[in-house]
Amino acid sequence: MPSALPEGDPVPTDGSLPESALAQLGRRRLGFYVHVPFCRVRCGYCDFNTYTAEELGPGVSRSSYADQVVAEVRRSRLVLGTADLPVATVFLGGGTPTLLDPADLGRMVTAIDQEFGLAPDVEVTTEANPDSVDRDRLERLREAGFNRISFGMQSAVPHVLAVLDRTHDPERVPTVVEAARQAGFDQVSLDLIYGTPGESGEDWAATLDAALACEPDHVSAYSLIVEEGTALARRVRRGELPMPDDDDLADKYVQADEQLSAVGLDWYEVSNWARDDAARCRHNLGYWTGADWWGVGPGAHSHVGGVRWWNVKHPVAYAARLAENLSPAQAREVLDDETRRLERVLLEVRLRDGLDVDVLPVPEVLPSLAAAGLVEDRADRVVLTRRGRLLADGVVRSLLG
Structure with missing residues (x-):
């Protein structure tokens, strides 16, 4: 979730939607995105709506967050009414969702199932850092209903990870991928970033080789963007690091496409490659094809029937709205x-x-x-x-x- 939210129009305090939006329910598949805004360390390049423990005020903690998510899920059912809306995809992103106990993450999925029902072939994804899970936690996540996991690998090269302020050991990635396989996850994805200042072509090739050695079902590879307001942007502005070079980014994209395609990972979106159609991220495809989704959590965005809205940004404000039995939505726009x-x-x-x-x-x-x-x-x-x-x-x- 980006850190800045647009202005938009007011939202009723109960979050109710226009009749025009409700009349379209069921025409498109429904997904749920759950934003978990907690991180151990703030990465220098990230402008997502995330917080370390030191940045959170009273009334917000990891231990109580699942209750707030469940409360918003129940509110979503009230807003959407009694229409039969089996949920096709659930995606937990962040932040680092796997900083929470797997039982709490499972409670979030269970709440969605209780209110709407999950489709028989539902895709349930969580993002994870390689250092935020082990075999036991992965097994518990699988038992809680998660069948797809996306690891934030980013790079296999220590000096590149250091520039990004990523703290995990790159040698841990194969271990957690194998543990996810053994735990029974249907799909394993790896997220990569290219174009970090100081990353050579050889570094990027080494990252691709390391990722492919894990035999993932899916790979996302995004060029580094220097977002205003981030620690990385401040370092670039001070002249400590160069801006990513467009020609270098293009060369690395071609390098990725060639290496991924050579082992049977075909592109299905500009920055995403999958082993086959079944390995495509169906949740993200929903975003790209105009499906309906409800975004739960601080700063989360939603779209239903041509109405797009977004929640208040800070976890303290989000918790306060729910505690007062009010919609956490900050503003919306009718498209x-x-x-x-x-x-x-x-x-x-x-x-x-x-x-x-x-x-x-x-x-x-x-x-x-x-x-x-x-x-x-x-x-x-x-x-x-x-x-x-x-x-x-x-x-x-x-x-x-």
């Missing part, structure tokens, strides 16, 4: 048809499955984009080539006229 169409273009063009050309305001640009090698030469869908993925922002600008 008009044109905005929803533009967002479809922005998001779906990033997918391997592509974008229906009928959505485009200016489809006549497609031949020139195909001639430039940016999109595949297809009449029905817009699908990016590798070159197009490198220049995706420019392609989107052309598609939107």
Whole structure:
């Protein structure tokens, strides 16, 4: 969850949604995102809405957080009414969800199941740092209903992790991946970051080799972005570190795509690769394809039936709202048809499955984009080539006229 929230419009104190949104319930699959805002250490590059123990005020603790999540889940049922809405995906992110006891994380999933019911093939994911779990905790997470886990590996090179302020031992990654397999997780994903100042091409190749040696089902690889307000941004501003170089980032993206594709991990979103269709992250696909989801936790964003809203940012304010039996939502916006169409273009063009050309305001640009090698030469869908993925922002600008 990003640290800054938009302005938006007021939300009723009970969080009720417009009838126009409720009328669309069930047309799209429903997911739940649960934001767990706790971290042991604040990473220098991260601008997510996270807090170390020292940054939290009275009324907030890891031990009471599950109760607050359960309270918001129950409120979501009241807001959405009695419609039959089996939940297709649950995703716990952060922060570091696995700093909480597996039993507490399991209570969150159980609350969603009790209020809505989980689909028979539900995907239940938690993020984890390699140093926040061991075999016992992984087994308990699996028993609690989690069937997918995403480890924040980031890099296999100690000096790169040091620049990112990541504190885990990279040699621990294979151990926890194997422990997750033995615990019975259906899918194991690794998250990587490339372009860190001081990371050579050889460093990035070593990270990819180490990740692939773990035989993951899924890999996410994101270029480092220097976010304003972070410790990393301050170091760059002081001249201690250089800004990431665009050409270097492009080279490393190509390097990743080549190494991942060579072992059967195919791209399905610009920054995501999966062993097969079953290994794609269905929860994130929901975001990219305009599904409905309820975001639980401080700063979490939600979307139902064309209404998008976000919760108050700080855990203290979030806990206080729930304690007063009020909606934790801070503000919202109702998306008009044109905005929803533009967002479809922005998001779906990033997918391997592509974008229906009928959505485009200016489809006549497609031949020139195909001639430039940016999109595949297809009449029905817009699908990016590798070159197009490198220049995706420019392609989107052309598609939107």
